[in-house]
Amino acid sequence: MAQTPQTPASPSSPVCYASEADDAYMGFATRDELVAALNELLEAERAGAYVARASLNDAPPEMADLLKSIAADEARWCAMLTAQLERLSASPSAKRGAFAEKAMAIADPHARLLFLNRGQNWVVRKLAELMPKVRDDALHAALREMSESHVHNIDAAARALESD
Numbered sequence: 001m002a003q004t005p006q007t008p009a010s011p012s013s014p015v016c017y018a019s020e021a022d023d024a025y026m027g028f029a030t031r032d033e034l035v036a037a038l039n040e041l042l043e044a045e046r047a048g049a050y051v052a053r054a055s056l057n058d059a060p061p062e063m064a065d066l067l068k069s070i071a072a073d074e075a076r077w078c079a080m081l082t083a084q085l086e087r088l089s090a091s092p093s094a095k096r097g098a099f100a101e102k103a104m105a106i107a108d109p110h111a112r113l114l115f116l117n118r119g120q121n122w123v124v125r126k127l128a129e130l131m132p133k134v135r136d137d138a139l140h141a142a143l144r145e146m147s148e149s150h151v152h153n154i155d156a157a158a159r160a161l162e163s164d
């Protein structure tokens, strides 16, 4: 998104309003749409980090390295999304997605990892929908890296589940 010029900022600034209207007209997400989408992803990543960490308590030892690496990645993307929301002068959500409770209700660690992987696929789909609407190069690059990392982790988890 183009930065507004360093003129006295006001929510009703005509420059800001025109930029938002142009973004929407050209098919780019408005700032509010970006904030909503990034916060939804942040809540999902926080849920994923929680599930991966909590699963270390009951998962078989051979799943530990994978769960630790998923938890570390999810925490990394929480930090990225938080920083991007702050760049947009938005408040990062403090919530954890409802996915966490649904996942932890699954008693079997393998079935839970499968469910976690479905959640990761949901994130990849959300990112694929969002990226074409992102004009800002830095945000676009960060989201693409997040998507590629998720695809990599989904494959690793799927291989681990197959080898059991």
Ligand SMILES: [Fe+2]
Binding pocket: 044, 045, 048, 074, 120, 123, 150
């Ligand atoms: Fe994730």
